[in-house]
Amino acid sequence: MFNGIIVASVLAGVVVLVVPARQLWGLWLAGKPVESLPLFWDMPVLIWGRIGKVLQFAAGLAVIIDLLDPDKLRVTGRQAGQRLQERRTRRQLKLRSHRLSALRRKLYDSFVDVQPMAGGGPWDAAVSLNTRLPTGFGQDAPFTLEDYLRFRERVLAGLHVRTAGRLSHEQTQEIGKQVGAFFKEHLSPEDKTVYEQREGKWWRVSAVIGAALIGSILYYMTVGFSLEWIFLHGVLVTSFFMLMSPAGAYMTALPGLAREVPALLVGYLVTHLLNRTRPLHAFRKIAVVLFIIGFGLDLLAS
Incomplete structure (x- = not known):
């Protein structure tokens, strides 16, 4: 080629x-x-x-x-190949952890449906039971659809759902607790480790963005309106809602993946240029x- x-x-x-x-x-x-x-x-x-x-x-x-010296070049190429393989393995682990987090969010959303209320404010939403059963959770799911359906039956049997399927705050908390327990129960020891590490990072990022958002509001209340404040507040609000959305599971992965791509590219070039008969x-x-x-x-x- x-x-x-x-x-x-x-x-x-x-x-x-x-x-x-x-x-x-x-x-x-x-x-x-x-x-x-x-x-x-x-x-x-x-x-x-x-x-x-x-x-x-x-x-x-x-x-x-x-x-x-071609021998030294080949040695350098082999070492670069080993480092490249290690980086690829670490990247796969990172991607696996974010896919697991997205799957955990999908599992929760299969129970809880949140829709904005007509005529309400940006924070007003109707929380109800999601009656649209999923057809599957993909090949990454550590559980089968039959496992999920049996689990769903157990969860709904312990809930007293209101008229029109409305869910209270306590009910959504209970659903989140049971979903988390069910999800971790089906994870392998390796997946549980990477998932818990990913969740810890997600909470840290959420805390930083949340604190910055509160600081932005306090700044507006004390100093007042400015174009710089609009820009900063807009970025923080957008980041907050993206982090809380289903895409939030991948949002925190972007900085790490952005750092990995140049290193992987350099490692690939060095390996394929040096680790050969004629470097x-x-x-x-x-x-x-x-x-x-x-x-x-x-x-x-x-």
Whole structure:
């Protein structure tokens, strides 16, 4: 695949050099000077010729690869591969913990349905029993649908649901308590560990955002209205509601995953460039592309 990319790059470089500059090549073949004429982006050929010399010099640096010890490069590649595998394992554990938290929230939502009240304020909501039974909880669920249905029967048997299915605050708390116990009961020891660590982090983030939100309200009450306050308060309110929503299980994962992606990319490149029979051989192929393009630009400006 990489060889195909190199061949395509060479052909693209030749096309870029020949097609837009075909009139200049005609003048060049006729022996007329073209260094002052514009080529790409209205830059004169002379400037592009100097760029071509730089590209040829960069291509020549590929000889440094032959001066390096290939055995040491391969050792570095193997070590990078081991670290890459460890990072992938840690990332899978993180993703697993957030999927478990999202599953726990889905389990709770299968009992409790929260809908905004018509004509009410932003904090007014109708809390009632969710009568829409789920068809499944996905392959990640540590319990079957039959386990859930039996559990649902036990929970509803102990609740005295009001007219129209309304739930009191005490009933929703009891449902949350039983859902948590049922969920943890079906987790493996490894999943229980990562889930509890994830829950601890979620509560810490919630506490920080909640405290910042309260501080924002107190600031407004003492100092007053300002554009900076609107922006900050809007960010905090949005973060708070996202954290409490079903997407909140993944919200706290974003900073960690953002840090992991560059490290995984670097680890992948180092592993695949060094842990092979001819380390860094890909750069020799890239040097060929740079040399062809640089030589063409230099030749046109000569």
